[in-house]
Amino acid sequence: MESSTKSALINTFQQQFGDKFTTNLTLRTQHAHTQTWLPNQPADGVLFAENKQMVIDAVNICHEYRCPLIPFGTGSSLEGQVNAPQGGICIDTSRMDQIITIHQDDLAVTLQPGVTREALNTALRHTGLFFPIDPGANASLGGMASTRASGTNAVLYGTMKDVVLNLEVVLADGRLIRTASRAKKSAAGYDLTHLFIGSEGTLGIITELTLKVFARPEQVAGGVCAFPSILDACNAVIMTIQSGIPVSRLELLDPLQIRACNQYSKLAMPEKPTLFVEFHGSATHVKQQAEQFAAIAEEQGAEPFQWSSDESALKQLWKARHNAYFATQLLRPQAQAYVSDACVPISRLAECVEQTRLDLEESQLIATIVGHVGDGNFHVCLMVDPKDAHEIECVEAFLARISERAISMEGTCTGEHGIGQGKQAYLRKELGEAVDVMLSIKQALDPYNLMNPAKIFS
């Protein structure tokens, strides 16, 4: 955009939105990518949208000026999704934080995109319902839908793709659409809901969501279980899934991650490949699940499975898991974390994780491996010195290899973090000409490439 046009645009935003709009550099920097060593590329201004009309007005102005728009939730995405490499206006939706209706009888809730998952669960506290998707960060639900987020509970409750009933979206030309009704099932035309889920803001800005919520389980039980090898742990995972045990969480931590967690959370777990497991259901049902899992684990040579339904014991357990990221940082305090993401069919998981561990050793990189292994999804948390060009080079080569390894095993280069800026080359390797179909859709719905440009594809 020419500088005179940009000035006119900024001026228009200032006149229209007053103090809801800012060009302050600190704020602009905070609204770009801040999570990893990917560069921080701020927008030219940030609009704090308070309602859908403000979003529509902003989109209309940007459409007129042919100016990029970057939707922003809480900024916890990991692949540069909120960067503004071509400048433009960041639309911060965090003030659109109202829960509009709790549809108690329908197990659903309609809300604005800035509501975070923790705020939603707080609002549901007295209803007997809860929202299970938990990507770790207290992300906004608009952002979680945009990036098709998932996390630890996905093995039982699915990912964002499984819990969104409909979306209200502002398109690049300012039109406001609703993608579906509030019915649980629909065969009414193309599935626009799923088209927008995971589109990373490149097709429109979400202004309202209706989400499924779930009956809170009567009881929650869980525990940890150490295995002789990653292969044994993965085999236990496969047998658990295949036996139809409706496990709600099934997380793998490698020995280095266990060491880090022990240090950080002052625990004394054996430094072995370890599964963190959780069950939801009635008291008798969780007991039965836990016993079935214990038998499977024993068959794979695991140490005795210790489990409990005591709330504070469970809290400590999952706190250790959730703090894995911080624990890993302690392994190399001056470094910055970069969390990679791959997902393969579970039959290939052991092989993929073992090859990755070997690769890390050969590359002399410091990294832990944790995984939502019930879904075949795992992360490598690399501790990187961002000032060491040689190390960055090594990390980039490693990241290329992990993506290619996952793809060669019929998996994906990203199970939950998305493509953003970081994984565009791998998307093409994974899906080939299907990417051209995505581009045709992008071109049809956003012909001037205004919606979060240079994300997913450039």
Added chain:
Amino acid sequence: MESSTKSALINTFQQQFGDKFTTNLTLRTQHAHTQTWLPNQPADGVLFAENKQMVIDAVNICHEYRCPLIPFGTGSSLEGQVNAPQGGICIDTSRMDQIITIHQDDLAVTLQPGVTREALNTALRHTGLFFPIDPGANASLGGMASTRASGTNAVLYGTMKDVVLNLEVVLADGRLIRTASRAKKSAAGYDLTHLFIGSEGTLGIITELTLKVFARPEQVAGGVCAFPSILDACNAVIMTIQSGIPVSRLELLDPLQIRACNQYSKLAMPEKPTLFVEFHGSATHVKQQAEQFAAIAEEQGAEPFQWSSDESALKQLWKARHNAYFATQLLRPQAQAYVSDACVPISRLAECVEQTRLDLEESQLIATIVGHVGDGNFHVCLMVDPKDAHEIECVEAFLARISERAISMEGTCTGEHGIGQGKQAYLRKELGEAVDVMLSIKQALDPYNLMNPAKIFS
């Protein structure tokens, strides 16, 4: 298409495909719509495709001639999806009936589109796995994906949208793409898998699918339960879902349907609103579920819930449910059945079903009501004399009202049968400008409107 062009096209198909291609009128008629009183509109020729290369070759010829293509599975769709109102070539995929790989450890199967759901379950018989989606008809899995089919098991296992991992599709211009990897989770770009599911063949022809399959439950138990009123039955449904009881089937039959089933299947069920219920799980778990459901039903004034895990008793029960369609036909043997389809949030279900029953009475139409009520989805099975113009008019007015009623209750005009030719006006009423977004996508992927034209939108 001009008649000389059409002759040249037919000639090309005959030369290329020999006896795999036919212009026989009987066969062409059988390959168009035969299920309801919608008109039968045959294609100009039928190709029995035996592999993906034949599909690609056929699409390339049609693309060159700008000739419509109509994908065909088993012809069990209910809204005219396989009609050829503009002529063209029907691509019958029923000979593409190979199961390519059973991924036992991954609980998945890769297969060709002509495999039927019953054939798949036969192939899985010795694996401990099964495929749950059951729309009644023994439909092909390609067709079921194309129409986003569901049916009785959807309340626990979801619909086709929940069980397809990826699709291989031939696009209108002959390109072959795969929509996703085989990983259970993915955040890799736009969700093309869900775009093709439910697109009713208007965006491409499915040549391969990878589907989730499930561990066969240790035990299945079920039974029937008669309620004083539809409202009571629906309240029991809501409470069952809200209590988190993982019921696998939850079907409502109205008193007239029960009478018909009694006559047809020689049963003696009380002629009252009745729920057919099924539970999957371990022996203790199904017992617990059945007892929980019995307590809920009792609270709603139901007669005592009789349940069993005896296989032959269950078979008889579900045979009666599956034969509901034929039983209804006995109510008016000379008439033709037309099954409507609506889906609302379950909180509105009782109201919607009761208003619909009243509407039927006022319209003096003979019809039963059955529903996959755990999902808020119900059908009205109308017995219509297709030669009575006045009656057809009444039926059409009734169908308009049921769609509008569902839409006004935040539901959809179709939970599982799709839009086809029959529901295009209601799609627009339901989703407004979102339909223009669908049209933009259609235009982007199929600019000459060759793929199943005049379906979903005209």
